[in-house]
Amino acid sequence: MSHYRERLFPSPWVFVSTALVVPASILVFAPLPDANGWLVGAVVGVVLYLALIGTLWATSPVLDVTPGLVRVGRASIPSDLLGECTAYRGADATAERGRLADARAWLCIRGWIGPVVKMQIADPQDPTPYWLVSTRRPGDFIDAVTASRP
DSSP, rough: OSSSEEEOOOHHHHHHHHHTHHHHHHHHHHHHTTTTTTHHHHHHHHHHHHHHHHHHHHHHOOOEETTTEEETTTTTGGGGGGEEEEOOOHHHHHHHHHHOOOTTTTTEEOOOOOOOEEEEOHHHHOOEEEEEESSSSEEEEEEEEHHHHH
16 A cells, blocks of 8 residues: 655646647758648658657656655665655755755756655664755655654
8 A cells, every 4th residue: 555656747838848849840841842841841741750758758767655665766765774854945955956065965856846755864874964856745754764764
């Protein structure tokens, strides 16, 4: 039974901005000597757009918290090895993702998701000091991680 599950889908503006591949394809194929250049460009643009959408959808990481285990994308860690969890928003989140970040930290951040959660690693043998994870619902994620500890 899962306590928490979230897929880090791109924001709507990412889908809108990638739609620019359609007019770009039309511009590339329009000069073809054949009169069907516009049609070819439109078809190629739509196919490319659908491929981009499918790739963005398929590669979106999943946050999954179950009793005793936290999964972020393909990585997982027993929840008893996690220490303090802290949520950051706005300028604080930007600083955590940038100038305050530790090079040894494990990151699963997405530019289209503002808030991040920093999960300290309590294992003294682990060289990774913390995990920094993007989430749209940092409070719910922290509550689930806390509840999943034995």
